[in-house]
Amino acid sequence: MQKIIQDIESRYSVSEKEIRRNNLCFLTIPKNQAISLVTYLRDYQGYSAFTLLTAVDWIEEGHFQLTYLLNNPTNYTEIGVRTMIERDHATMESAHHLWESMQTYQRELKEMFGIDFPGSPRVDEDFILEGWTDIPPYRRDFDTKKYAEETYFPRPGRETNDPAEYMKSKLFPND
């Protein structure tokens, strides 16, 4: 793992690295180098299997973290390529040309986080949500509790009790 990290560091501007296990590490690199690194890992370092692409919303810092997780089916190691993109007008270069499965991940990120991947096939089609008009729901500023309270009507039989008080009233009603 150390050898390949050194190799990547000699070619790309790695700003942060985290070796989680002897078969898993995460590297942070600038946005404009991310797809290049992913392609390099796939074509020259044997990381031919793409595991996942997902986003983390760091709303306090004003950016999204994108993580591309790649797997090497020969030595069974994994590398997570992290890159930070601006939260406002979030856009990232598409990588659908590298793996067919990539377009589904990008389509989901467009819908759930509002991150655009221009040129990615079917990226604007609904994936999980249908007719969604609110802000992308996986962003941190989308409040699920508030949404549920405003959207769904209260149903009878849903009164909540404080568990300690309720048990006390049931088990020891005379105390």
Place this chain on the structure above:
Amino acid sequence: MDIRKIFQQYSDRTSYPEIGEDGKPIIDLSSHKYLKMWQGPQHPGVTGNMSLELTVCGDEIVESKTHVGYLHRGFEKLMERRKFIQCFPTCIRMCVAEPDPNEYLLARCVEELSGIEVPEMAQWLRTLVLEMARLQVLLRGVPGQGGTFALGLGYQWGNYIRDLILDRFEELTGGRVYHMYILPGGVRGLLPDGFKKRMEENLKLADEFVKSIDDLMYSNSVFKQRAKGLAVIPKEYIDKYGVYGPSARAAGVMRDVRKTNPYLKYAELDFEPYTTTESDVYARSRVRWYDLQTTIDLIRQIMAKMPEKGEIKAPTPNVLHWKIPKGETYVKCESSRGEYGMYMVTDGSDMPRRVNLKGPSYTHANMLLEKLLINANIADTAGIMVSLATCPPEIER
């Protein structure tokens, strides 16, 4: 018009529809050559709540689109506002048929990020529970493939033995479908008295079932005719489309996390996952049939090798005030469908910053299924879908 002329005109059906310059099929519904039809979300041939938007020419599928979202409750988002221990009831629902890998992965993420070592006895019990989960899925899943081609007997039969395995789950964990037996630090309890004896009785029945299903399904000429040569996954699709587990092994590519990245006690167990090269529906079903035998054998090995007593849980902080240091990790295990992974990011608070579940259905049911269904017959849709063992809740999470 002479019907023969029409037939001759359209006899080469693989050329329809024509492909446009953008690489997409040109489908003009007003030409009356094509018909849109939906398979699902309520359909016995669909594995769970999802649907396929099929465009057919006669009885041949020319285009397929997967629609998910019927079960979306935003589990990953809901977990972001729950304490780590409160995430368990949410997380297990991300795959109803086999919930135990979910709880194992969540517990493992928490343990890895907070540096907790799991006692050996708990590791053996976790291995046992994961294999029991695989067994109950395969008891239904293997004959279920026959069910998609109208061979329903095996499915009913397998369900009976599955119910007996659920009895064992009930006595071990208290629950039949959802167990929450694996928690951060270890497991909730030791094996009850007489558990191994009762399990062995169930395994003997499962052994008989394995032999019988071989006669019932794999020697059945109708099943063979329908499943052989159907929906072949070429080897080069494995990485391109993200094919995992039994579906990859049926194409001759060894993908089994238990062997490639051994976790828990798998390195101490003697087993060899079956691989073959035909890569059609029959081969994928056959791989699962061998997996069923392997799982039965593994449960016997685990029960023989595990210690009788021992620590089952490492000390953990008060779960209601448990803050986990900032970090991120990805852990994985082998579910009955293939590699099952969880990516977790923490920010030092008492709730996860982000949890992302990666199940094999995510790629199998979307890009791969859409590709495999082209030029297939409508009647084979269910068979192809079940051969990929799709589980919609893990797609929409």
